[in-house]
Amino acid sequence: MMASNEELMTAFQIGDKEALAQLYAQLQEPLYCFLYRYSKDEQLSVDIVHDSFEVLQTKKFQYEQHRGKVKSFLFQIAYRLMINKLNRRKRWQTLMPFLVPIQNKTLQAEDTLVIQQAISNLPDKQRAVILLAFYEDLPQEDISLILDIPVGTVKSRLHHAIKSLKAELKEDFHHERGI
Amino acid sequence: MNEEFKKEKELTNMLDSYKIDIPVTKLAQKQSTFQKFIRYLGSPTKDPFENCTNQSSGYLFLNIFPVICGLFLAIIQVFLLI
Numbered sequence: 606m607m608a609s610n611e612e613l614m615t616a617f618q619i620g621d622k623e624a625l626a627q628l629y630a631q632l633q634e635p636l637y638c639f640l641y642r643y644s645k646d647e648q649l650s651v652d653i654v655h656d657s658f659e660v661l662q663t664k665k666f667q668y669e670q671h672r673g674k675v676k677s678f679l680f681q682i683a684y685r686l687m688i689n690k691l692n693r694r695k696r697w698q699t700l701m702p703f704l705v706p707i708q709n710k711t712l713q714a715e716d717t718l719v720i721q722q723a724i725s726n727l728p729d730k731q732r733a734v735i736l737l738a739f740y741e742d743l744p745q746e747d748i749s750l751i752l753d754i755p756v757g758t759v760k761s762r763l764h765h766a767i768k769s770l771k772a773e774l775k776e777d778f779h780h781e782r783g784i
Numbered sequence: 785m786n787e788e789f790k791k792e793k794e795l796t797n798m799l800d801s802y803k804i805d806i807p808v809t810k811l812a813q814k815q816s817t818f819q820k821f822i823r824y825l826g827s828p829t830k831d832p833f834e835n836c837t838n839q840s841s842g843y844l845f846l847n848i849f850p851v852i853c854g855l856f857l858a859i860i861q862v863f864l865l866i
Binding site for chain 2: 633634637638641642647648651652654655702717719720721724738739740763764767770771774
């Protein structure tokens with residue numbers, strides 16, 4: 606039977622290195638998906654997945670089971686790392702626009718591009734909430750912990766994000782219905 | 785699923801279609817800070833002289849500019865010697 610993330614974390618806190626490997630195997634994909642959907646940058650997302658697990662190793666004793674899930678704790682670390690990196694990149698971009706690396710664009714289906722664009726167009730704060738709520742299926746309490754905002758703010762951001770997405774994708778809804 | 789999405793069937797269907805390819809090999813190998821730095825140096829960037837090289841006059845200016853600078857420095861030195 607597969608051990609839960611919390612059991613693995615407890616084992617890792619005691620000193621079981623194998624537990625960390627299992628934790629990595631279980632959480633790397635959802636973490637990568639969240640980071641990629643937020644940043645649209647493959648290499649940045651991969652780097653942050655690695656960095657987050659490194660930080661998790663150094664902060665392993667800061668995790669307390671009664672305060673939330675391991676997934677939320679890891680996502681909180683990753684989100685902060687990503688925001689710091691993106692802010693640093695923005696500053697460099699302002700100072701020296703020609704030094705910013707050009708990203709490799711991969712071919713994607715039209716539907717995916719439409720959704721990707723609609724999500725990218727959302728304000729940063731709303732984007733994080735919708736990605737965590739829909740794709741990671743996290744409860745609002747966990748989202749508030751990850752983003753370090755009150756639960757009420759999570760609710761309102763989610764509401765506005767859904768409204769904005771519906772407005773953005775309105776044409777596609779009509780297209781699907783054949784209107 | 786969060787309660788908010790249960791009422792939004794169409795939106796849910798559209799969001800579900802956004803799938804991602806996981807770069808398994810990249811995730812499996814951790815790069816050192818030095819390797820990241822080398823990758824950053826080797827990554828393609830925007831040409832800072834793109835606006836100049838797009839026009840023939842700009843291209844000519846980029847070629848002549850060092851010559852003009854050289855001549856200017858030479859003239860200054862001549863004046864300093866006199």
